[in-house]
Amino acid sequence: xxxxxxxxxxxxxxxxxxxxxxxxxxxxxxxxxxxxxxxxxxxxxxxxxxxxxxxxxxxxxxxxxxxxxxxxxxxxxxxxxxxxxxxxxxxxxxxxxxxxxxxxxxxxxxxxxxxxxxxxxxxxxxxxxxxxxxxxxxxxxxxxxxxxxxxxxxxxxxxxxxxxxxxxxxxxxxxxxxxxxxxxxxxxxxxxxxxxxxxxxxxxxxxxxxxxxxxxxxxxxxxxxxxxxxxxxxxxxxxxxxxxxxxxxxxxxxxxxxxxxxxxxxxxxxxxxxxxxxxxxxxxxxxxxxxxxxxxxxxxxxxxxxxxxxxxxxxxxxxxxxxxxxxxxxxxxxxxxxxxxxxxxx
Amino acid sequence: xxxxxxxxxxxxxxxxxxxxxxxxxxxxxxxxxxxxxxxxxxxxxxxxxxxxxxxxxxxxxxxxxxxxxxxxxxxxxxxxxxxxxxxxxxxxxxxxxxxxxxxxxxxxxxxxxxxxxxxxxxxxxxx
Numbered sequence: 001x002x003x004x005x006x007x008x009x010x011x012x013x014x015x016x017x018x019x020x021x022x023x024x025x026x027x028x029x030x031x032x033x034x035x036x037x038x039x040x041x042x043x044x045x046x047x048x049x050x051x052x053x054x055x056x057x058x059x060x061x062x063x064x065x066x067x068x069x070x071x072x073x074x075x076x077x078x079x080x081x082x083x084x085x086x087x088x089x090x091x092x093x094x095x096x097x098x099x100x101x102x103x104x105x106x107x108x109x110x111x112x113x114x115x116x117x118x119x120x121x122x123x124x125x126x127x128x129x130x131x132x133x134x135x136x137x138x139x140x141x142x143x144x145x146x147x148x149x150x151x152x153x154x155x156x157x158x159x160x161x162x163x164x165x166x167x168x169x170x171x172x173x174x175x176x177x178x179x180x181x182x183x184x185x186x187x188x189x190x191x192x193x194x195x196x197x198x199x200x201x202x203x204x205x206x207x208x209x210x211x212x213x214x215x216x217x218x219x220x221x222x223x224x225x226x227x228x229x230x231x232x233x234x235x236x237x238x239x240x241x242x243x244x245x246x247x248x249x250x251x252x253x254x255x256x257x258x259x260x261x262x263x264x265x266x267x268x269x270x271x272x273x274x275x276x277x278x279x280x281x282x283x284x285x286x287x288x289x290x291x292x293x294x295x296x297x298x299x300x301x302x303x304x305x306x307x308x309x310x311x312x313x314x315x316x317x318x319x320x321x322x323x324x325x326x327x328x329x330x331x332x333x334x335x336x337x338x339x340x341x342x343x344x345x346x
Numbered sequence: 347x348x349x350x351x352x353x354x355x356x357x358x359x360x361x362x363x364x365x366x367x368x369x370x371x372x373x374x375x376x377x378x379x380x381x382x383x384x385x386x387x388x389x390x391x392x393x394x395x396x397x398x399x400x401x402x403x404x405x406x407x408x409x410x411x412x413x414x415x416x417x418x419x420x421x422x423x424x425x426x427x428x429x430x431x432x433x434x435x436x437x438x439x440x441x442x443x444x445x446x447x448x449x450x451x452x453x454x455x456x457x458x459x460x461x462x463x464x465x466x467x468x469x470x471x472x473x
Contacts, residue, residue, distance in 0.1 A: 032374075181432040184456050186439040317382045323389055326463035327471040333457055342457045345450045 007057035007098065011040035014055045014100040018090040019044035028055070032110070036062055041105060052105040054086065060097025066152045067232060068099045073150035074208065074234040075103070077142055083135050085228045108219035108226035115220050116255050116262040127224040129264040132213075132246070133272035135228060140239045140277065142208035147234075155236035161201045162209075162238035163288060167192050170296050177302040179309070179322065184329040188295055191336045195288040202285065206236050213242040214251040215261035243273060243281060244289035249331045250297050250324075291335050298328040354391060361387040392466045400462040401428055407455035408435065411448075 011028040019025070028040035031054065039056045058068065072091035079087050086103035093099040115121050115128065147153060156165035171189055211233025219227040245251075246261050246269065255262030260269030270281050305322025307313045333339065351359065364384035371377035401424065405417055408431045415431075418424045438444065444452040464471050 180429065181436040183432060183435045183439055183452075184460050186436045187444070187452065187456060190439065190442065190445060316386065317379065320382050320386045320389075323386075323467040326460060326467040329460045330464050330471060333453075333460060338453050338457055341450065342454050345454060 006096075007038040007059060008040060010057045010094055010096075010098045010100055011038075011042050011055035013094065014057070014090065014092065014102050015042045015044045015053055017092060018053070018102045019046060019051060022046065053089070054103045054105045056101045056103070058099050060094075063093065063097060063099040065093050065099050068093075068101055070150040070153055070234060071231045072101055074147055074231050077146050077208075078139060078228075078231070081138055081142070083138050083228065084131070084225055085231070106219055106227040108221045110216065110219050110229070112215045112218075112251075112253050112262070115215065115218070116253050116258075120222055121220075124220060124222055124224045125263045126268075128218075128220060129260060129269055130272050130276075131225040132218070132261075133269070133276040135225070136210070136213060136239075136242055137273060137276035139210055139228075140207045140242070144206055144208075144236050147208055147236075150234070153235055156206065158206075161196060162206060162236075162241065163192075163285070163292070164196050166237060166241065167196070167292055170292055170299065174295065174299045174302075177299050177306055179302050179306060182298070182325070182329065184333055185295055185298060188291055188332045188336060192288060192292055192295075195284075195291075199285055199288065200282070202238055202240070202282070204239075207239060209235050209237040209239075209241050211235055211242070213245050214248070215246070215253075215263065216251060238289075239277075240281070240286050240289045241293070243270070244286050245293050247286075247290055248293050248297060250294075250328070287335065291332055294328055294332045294335065298325050298332070301325045301328060353394060357387050357391045357394075361391070389467055392469070396462075396466060400459075400466070401425070403462065404428065404459050405431075407458060408432075411435070411451065411455060 008028045008030070012025050015025045015028075016023060024045040026043040026045075028042040031039040031041055037056050037058045039054055042053050042055055044051045044053055058064070068091055072088050075085055075088040078085050086106055088101065088103055090102040091100070109115075115124065144153075144155060154169075156162045167189070174185065210228070210231065212230050213228075217228065217230040218225055219229055247259050247266055249256065252259065252262040258264055259266040264272075270283070270286070274281055301321050301324045304318045305325075308315055308318040308322075361384050364380050364387060368377050368380035368384060371380060402417070405415075405424075405428060408428075409415060412431075412434075415427075418427050439452070461472065
């Protein structure tokens with residue numbers, strides 16, 4: 001049954017391309033998650049040696065070969081530095097249009113509701129926030145030169161404030177996806193522009209940014225973090241972008257008392273990062289990034305609803321996400337101090 | 347006029363069905379699907395109940411910013427004109443028209459409008 005479906009067949013081909021034509025390849029098992037790709041667990045056996053693999057397959061039409069190559073290259077550099085992430089083994093594409101990424105399988109769970117709420121994981125949470133800080137600091141020590149082989153990696157100009165650069169890209173994406181007018185978001189762009197003028201630009205070199213550093217992309221067990229997944233969004237930019245993304249309201253899964261991913265307080269997260277990195281984090285700049293990151297999430301909610309409305313992926317849950325734009329606007333206004341301003345002006 | 351059940355009563359029945367299916371789902375995926383469906387039905391219910399009053403409030407807020415305009419008496423024309431007025435507001439914000447002393451006035455309107463949207467779309471997000 002699995003062999004019949006397209007991406008499962010690709011997973012077997014990819015495992016064979018990695019392990020060799022004589023290897024014995026197990027029937028692939030589909031793993032949870034991923035709207036854009038299918039991930040398969042598969043074992044490759046040669047003689048008495050078995051390698052446990054994950055093969056992530058992007059279906060033809062959605063496959064972006066350059067992006068997959070870029071992710072492979074970032075993983076290669078990160079894994080070599082001892083960052084907890086899947087060991088990348090092979091990247092490739094099929095004549096039928098799919099592309100694939102073969103990685104070593106790491107044990108653990110990705111369901112964010114377990115690490116956030118489950119009693120068995122209570123002692124893992126404080127350990128995990130330290131591990132996330134250590135590994136994120138290490139990711140941020142990767143320079144643009146270190147990942148020069150990653151094709152098409154986006155980057156601000158040398159000396160340009162990455163917040164200014166990413167804010168511009170966010171507005172381009174918003175204009176492309178917007179379904180109806182959003183005065184709150186229009187105002188938030190003005191607010192960010194003023195913050196960029198007001199705040200000290202970061203006095204540091206650009207670095208590698210993971211680009212989707214949130215609890216749902218972490219693999220963990222009862223001992224804490226085992227692997228950082230989903231490096232699709234890697235780019236060159238500023239540290240504060242990743243630091244803020246972990247704090248955004250949507251990725252706390254309702255645990256709003258623990259602002260850092262639903263597992264730690266914001267201050268515990270920021271000070272863990274400061275210890276790991278050995279320098280201070282400017283809270284005001286993280287705050288400006290967090291507004292921008294929420295604008296991005298608002299834009300993603302529009303994009304998902306649009307995928308349904310355009311008939312590209314007709315699914316009621318995508319339609320429903322479109323109504324989450326409103327709560328995101330509310331969060332943007334709160335973060336930019338509008339609630340207090342309105343109460344004061346009363 | 348339609349017979350009972352009313353639209354609201356029909357939606358309540360559908361919502362209860364979806365929640366029951368979620369409670370007895372075979373796996374995480376199926377539970378998620380039915381939870382989202384129940385949630386969408388609840389949004390429609392709240393919208394039927396509250397949205398007309400919220401749209402009138404929004405209209406009054408725009409009147410306060412831009413001057414009074416009579417409310418179109420036919421519902422589709424009302425909604426269409428409200429959309430145009432919001433489009434116009436968005437453009438004027440983007441060009442910086444509200445950057446100065448009128449900003450507090452603008453923010454009071456935006457805050458009230460967004461809070462009302464959230465009351466319908468995700469009321470749990472309002473403390």
